[in-house]
Amino acid sequence: MERILLDRLKFLQERQSGVDLDVGEALLDLEGFYGGTGRDQQSEQMAKRAIEFYSACKGTSTLHNTCDRFLADAQGMLGAMFFNRKLYDRADPWLRKVVDRPDYGARPELLFSCLVEYATILRSRGASEAASAALARAERVAKSYPGTNNPR
Secondary structure, three states, X not given: OHHHHHHHHHHHHHXXXXXXXXXXXXXXXXXXXXXXXXXXXXXXXXXXXXXXXXXXXXXXXXXXXXXXXXXXXXXHHHHHXXXXXXXXXXXXXXXXXXXXXXXXXXXXXXXXXXXXXXXXXXXHOOOHHHHHHHHHHHHHHHHHOOOOOOXX
16 A cells, blocks of 8 residues: 555656645645554654645645645644654644634644644643633534534
């Protein structure tokens, strides 16, 4: 599987002209693959490449909003990977990048998950009030976007 994903990325990069969202999606796929197979370092490298790609992509006026949402995906996926490994100090900055966005600034299901994970981190640090606020916001997001509230 890894070889297929790497070959796909190479193929897309060789044929890229201008901004090609397929390249960013290939980077996100590799981030998820590496994170799902316990290779945190490679996952983080792909996430950083995706973040760099989507940050540059945001500079194009026609794709700004799309690239910004994919940027949130890359940040949230990396935060979730570290969170699931209970590496809260490493998860915190990535989750916060998503949580600090307005509700419309990330996919609802991503925002919901990041809020719940971030609340868990806050609670583990004794910041119960901030954790409760994050959970209340997660509940509002879930109510605003049916199907978002995935049990965790």
